[in-house]
Amino acid sequence: MKALTANRLTDGETVFWKKGLWVERFADAEIFDDEAVAEDAEGRAKAALTVVVDPYLIDVVESEGLWAPLAYRERIRALGPTNHPQHGKQALGGDDIVALQHAHGTARSSGRVNLIKRK
Template identity: 40%
Template structure:
């Protein structure tokens, strides 16, 4: 008997790397309600139940097979100041940008709010 894959605790967001430029992207809803990718973690679509997590996983599978992204996976988050913040260091680090140049990337405020400390 096959066992179901273990899912991260909810709430969770979907992150991946854009296949063309390697930047970290987050699943969000576009203006029509369809799923799309954004480089800003603040508007990431948060899955609070199994049905929403399954919808994100189905989107990830379609985008992986369509060669749009790589390494797509759900990440458990906490909601801080209304925005999802990854609970684990690796994913929190991915939301900020290059660590060797704090004057560049998302942590420099290039149009994307830095992840709150906590």
């Protein structure tokens, strides 16, 4: 399973492909189960670089009944900055954010995203 991600040119925000448009929340991203369809979407995104920079496919896994990026780096990009839990997309909360925070995958650590928690 794959998703397509990039960074928006106007503000650097991490965005995800959904049927030809770019959305901000990973939960809204289109998940591809066909490699050829995913590569076609990536090709279309790379051919129209007026909104985003460097679109690329990422692997996704199921986490708590929802999808999450497999790579630790991509989970951090989907959650927003790690400087404080009330910043970025993680501040929005919801089941999709919890799934991203608890996802396991490739990482040098335990594979969990444990963002800074202030007391």
